[in-house]
Amino acid sequence: MAYKVVCYINQFFAGMGGEEAAHQEPFAKREPLGPAMQINFLLGDEAEVVGTVVCGDSYYGENIEIARERCLELIKGFSPDLLIAGPAFNAGRYGVACGDICVTAGEILGIPTVTGMYYENPGVELYSNKTFIVKTADSARGMKDALQNITTLSLKLLKGQKLRPAEEEGYFHRGIRKNFFYEENGAKRAVDMLLKKLKGELFKTEYEMPTFKKITPAKPVKDIKNATIALVSSGGVVPKGNPDRIRVSSAESYGKYDISGIDDLSPEIFESIHGGYDRVWANKDPDVVLPVDVMRQLEKEGVFGKLYDYVYTTTGTGTSVANAERFGKEIGEDLKKAGVDAVILTST
Amino acid sequence: MTREIEASADIPVVQIATIVPIMLTVGANRIVPGIAIPHPVGAPDKGDEVDKAIRREVLERALKAIQTEIKEQTIFNK
Numbered sequence: 001m002a003y004k005v006v007c008y009i010n011q012f013f014a015g016m017g018g019e020e021a022a023h024q025e026p027f028a029k030r031e032p033l034g035p036a037m038q039i040n041f042l043l044g045d046e047a048e049v050v051g052t053v054v055c056g057d058s059y060y061g062e063n064i065e066i067a068r069e070r071c072l073e074l075i076k077g078f079s080p081d082l083l084i085a086g087p088a089f090n091a092g093r094y095g096v097a098c099g100d101i102c103v104t105a106g107e108i109l110g111i112p113t114v115t116g117m118y119y120e121n122p123g124v125e126l127y128s129n130k131t132f133i134v135k136t137a138d139s140a141r142g143m144k145d146a147l148q149n150i151t152t153l154s155l156k157l158l159k160g161q162k163l164r165p166a167e168e169e170g171y172f173h174r175g176i177r178k179n180f181f182y183e184e185n186g187a188k189r190a191v192d193m194l195l196k197k198l199k200g201e202l203f204k205t206e207y208e209m210p211t212f213k214k215i216t217p218a219k220p221v222k223d224i225k226n227a228t229i230a231l232v233s234s235g236g237v238v239p240k241g242n243p244d245r246i247r248v249s250s251a252e253s254y255g256k257y258d259i260s261g262i263d264d265l266s267p268e269i270f271e272s273i274h275g276g277y278d279r280v281w282a283n284k285d286p287d288v289v290l291p292v293d294v295m296r297q298l299e300k301e302g303v304f305g306k307l308y309d310y311v312y313t314t315t316g317t318g319t320s321v322a323n324a325e326r327f328g329k330e331i332g333e334d335l336k337k338a339g340v341d342a343v344i345l346t347s348t
Numbered sequence: 349m350t351r352e353i354e355a356s357a358d359i360p361v362v363q364i365a366t367i368v369p370i371m372l373t374v375g376a377n378r379i380v381p382g383i384a385i386p387h388p389v390g391a392p393d394k395g396d397e398v399d400k401a402i403r404r405e406v407l408e409r410a411l412k413a414i415q416t417e418i419k420e421q422t423i424f425n426k
Contacts, residue, residue, distance in 0.1 A: 212351070212373055213375055215354060215375060217419070218359055218377070219417070220414060220417050232353065232361075281393070289389065298411070328349035331349070335353065335357045336359070342361070343354075344362055344414075345349070345353070345363045345364070346363075346364045346388050348366075
């Protein structure tokens with residue numbers, strides 16, 4: 001029996017019109033529409049497009065939760081083995097809709113999902129680690145290649161075939177590394193890479209470093225005498241016994257601890273659980289990492305207004321960038337609500 | 349973490365740590381170099397008094413950093 005594939009497309013590719021039809025509400029047809037016709041042809045005998053779900057790009061973008069739910073219901077109605085969305089090329093709203101419905105269908109229906117986008121489509125950054133996004137040209141002029149690559153990858157996924165690295169398969173890296181044995185050992189490969197680099201030749205790293213965003217600096221504190229300042233730390237100083245069981249490395253959580261009334265972090269009440277540095281000094285006096293004692297003194301002297309009643313701490317060793325960003329975002333929102341004016345963050 | 353706190357709370361965040369290039373890479377805007385990795389805000393190996401004096405100096409520099417208008421990533425050295 002052939003595998004069942006459902007396609008998701010927008011109002012434009014369904015032949016309904018451009019912006020004037022972009023508020024089209026979701027509906028489904030029991031047949032391939034638009035690019036799904038070519039997909040159906042390319043899938044050959046092994047798989048069949050059993051239905052197409054259509055939704056206007058503006059409708060999806062402006063009602064994302066309702067649109068997601070309704071499209072998912074329509075897709076589910078076909079009990080597909082795989083979902084193909086788009087391709088969206090460089091269309092931003094369409095890219096977000098394709099990525100969002102792919103991730104949702106993958107998570108809830110447990111099926112593989114494939115879409116296609118141009119590398120600058122914002123959908124790539126948002127969804128490339130949660131679905132397969134095939135690299136396409138920036139416009140529908142690249143439709144032929146896009147559909148060919150999408151169906152080739154889809155058939156592999158349907159048949160459970162082993163995938164080669166993302167770059168060779170033609171989709172955006174999902175941030176997944178797989179273990180396998182090389183013929184040559186690491187030392188030889190590293191030296192080969194270094195020699196290529198010295199010669200100015202292209203070389204491919206085996207461990208890509210994450211790229212970090214930069215942000216515009218926040219405005220400075222104007223009235224320090226009335227400012228509330230919070231202490232945050234990735235140095236792993238927590239109340240003795242680590243009540244929230246924060247991991248010693250690769251942290252997946254942070255703690256928020258009341259320090260009101262505490263003038264000094266003594267080793268009787270606080271300790272360091274950080275797994276990435278020698279904790280001897282920090283365990284003799286946790287203030288060398290989380291400086292509550294001197295901050296309290298400066299507060300009493302009136303150098304600044306108030307030391308915020310809570311500290312936030314985690315361990316910053318082996319902690320994933322995604323988790324660290326999430327901690328920061330949550331802590332920032334909490335501090336904003338509390339009316340804190342500035343943060344001193346210590347790291348080891 | 350530093351960058352995301354600054355972005356979501358829209359308040360200045362000064363980071364004190366020892367490896368300055370890492371702070372530059374992760375996007376900290378106000379940077380105060382720390383004393384050592386296991387004790388960024390202190391010098392416990394030099395005795396209590398010196399330890400506290402150094403901690404105070406580093407924190408005063410951090411307080412100066414959050415009151416300073418900056419346009420780009422800035423390192424506040426002694």
